[in-house]
Every structure is written in C-alpha cells, then in structure tokens.
Amino acid sequence: AQSVSQHNHHVILSEAASLELGCNYSYGGTVNLFWYVQYPGQHLQLLLKYFSGDPLVKGIKGFEAEFIKSKFSFNLRKPSVQWSDTAEYFCAARMDSSYKLIFGSGTRLLVRP
Amino acid sequence: EADIYQTPRYLVIGTGKKITLECSQTMGHDKMYWYQQDPGMELHLIHYSYGVNSTEKGDLSSESTVSRIRTEHFPLTLESARPSHTSQYLCASSGGRAPFLTEAFFGQGTRLTVV
Numbered sequence: 001a002q003s004v005s006q007h008n009h010h011v012i013l014s015e016a017a018s019l020e021l022g023c024n025y026s027y028g029g030t031v032n033l034f035w036y037v038q039y040p041g042q043h044l045q046l047l048l049k050y051f052s053g054d055p056l057v058k059g060i061k062g063f064e065a066e067f068i069k070s071k072f073s074f075n076l077r078k079p080s081v082q083w084s085d086t087a088e089y090f091c092a093a094r095m096d097s098s099y100k101l102i103f104g105s106g107t108r109l110l111v112r113p
Numbered sequence: 114e115a116d117i118y119q120t121p122r123y124l125v126i127g128t129g130k131k132i133t134l135e136c137s138q139t140m141g142h143d144k145m146y147w148y149q150q151d152p153g154m155e156l157h158l159i160h161y162s163y164g165v166n167s168t169e170k171g172d173l174s175s176e177s178t179v180s181r182i183r184t185e186h187f188p189l190t191l192e193s194a195r196p197s198h199t200s201q202y203l204c205a206s207s208g209g210r211a212p213f214l215t216e217a218f219f220g221q222g223t224r225l226t227v228v
Contacts (some may be wrong), residue, residue, distance in 0.1 A: 034217075042221075043203075044203065044219040046218075099163060100161060100172075101146070101205075102172075103148075103157075105154065106153070108153065
C-alpha cells in the first residue's frame with residue numbers, strides 16, 4: 001500500500017540548532033512531495049513542495065528539503081531553528097498523478113528559547 | 114492566503130444529533146477533500162471529490178457522508194453523532210490537471226466533540 005512514514009514523532013531542540021526531519025514514502029512511480037506545517041491553533045500551511053527538477057527545494061522561512069529517489073526520501077532541513085518554528089510538521093505525497101494526498105503521522109517540534 | 118473556510122470552528126453536540134460541517138472555497142478548485150485528524154495523529158482521508166456530483170470514500174472508513182452540488186461547497190454530514198466521532202475535521206481543496214496539480218490548501222478545521 002502507498003504510505004508516507006515520518007520516524008521522528010517528537011523532536012526537542014534549542015534555538016540555533018540544526019534540524020532534520022525524516023520522511024520516506026513507499027511508491028516506485030512518479031511522486032509529488034510536500035511538507036506542511038501546523039502552528040498551534042492555525043491551519044496547515046505549505047512549507048515547500050517537489051514536483052520535478054532540482055531535487056533540492058527551498059521553501060518559506062529558511063526551510064529546505066532534498067528528494068533522494070534512490071532512498072525514497074524527502075527530508076526537511078533548517079540550519080538554525082528559532083523558537084517560532086515550534087509546530088507540527090507533516091510530510092505528504094501524491095503518487096502517480098493521483099488526486100489523493102497521503103500524509104505521514106507528523107513530527108511535533110519544540111524549540112526551546 | 115488560502116481562501117477555504119470551515120464552519121463552525123468548534124462544535125460540542127449531544128449523542129444522536131445530526132450535524133453538518135461546512136466547507137467552502139473561493140479558488141475555483143475542482144478537487145476537494147475531507148480529512149480526519151485525532152490529536153497528535155496523522156491525517157486520514159475520509160472523503161474526496163473530483164468535481165460537481167462526484168464523491169468518493171477515502172482510505173479511512175467513516176460514517177459521515179458528503180455532497181458536492183456546487184464547485185465551491187463540500188459539506189460533511191453525520192446523521193447521528195456518537196462520541197467516537199469526536200475528532201478534528203479538516204477540509205482541503207486543490208486544482209490543476211495532471212501532471213500540473215497544485216498543492217492542497219487547507220481550512221482552519223472543525224473540532225467536533227460529541228458528548
């Protein structure tokens with residue numbers, strides 16, 4: 001079955017630390033990949049997306065993600081987190097031009113000031 | 114800014130009541146979705162629609178029903194609410210045609226509590 005896995009359920013970092021959140025998907029065909037963020041009390045917002053082309057994509061607020069096809073991965077990174085990055089992060093995939101978006105279980109990030 | 118609206122934001126209702134969660138979008142998107150999300154858990158797709166008069170069940174079985182009579186409107190109905198329906202319900206929409214599909218835009222969600 002098509003699925004998206006996020007292995008880090010809770011991450012706690014201090015400000016200025018580097019962040020990497022893992023995301024793997026299980027599908028061998030064409031995929032569109034997304035990272036969404038949900039700040040406390042707010043709706044899901046798109047951080048970045050990969051459709052094709054350069055596998056290193058840059059998003060808002062200094063986030064970036066790298067698509068590694070051989071590893072079926074799309075990890076999210078930020079070199080220096082801020083307290084305001086405290087939120088829940090969801091990886092999602094749309095496989096083979098399907099209209100359905102499949103989400104991972106989310107990673108709750110807490111950044112200590 | 115995404116133009117997709119859900120009402121109500123919060124709803125507390127008694128067991129057995131019929132409820133309808135509203136979702137509207139002003140982006141002209143033909144595809145709309147309902148997800149269910151329990152606290153700290155992943156989003157599960159429960160319904161989706163490719164366009165007017167098109168509705169499909171999602172990956173997670175749900176006792177709710179949906180309708181799509183107008184492009185911009187995708188309401189979700191529970192005929193008889195039960196405590197097991199307590200959850201957050203998220204509506205989303207997307208546009209475009211394969212392979213140029215847009216990302217999904219989400220509403221604020223409706224947090225439903227059935228007592």
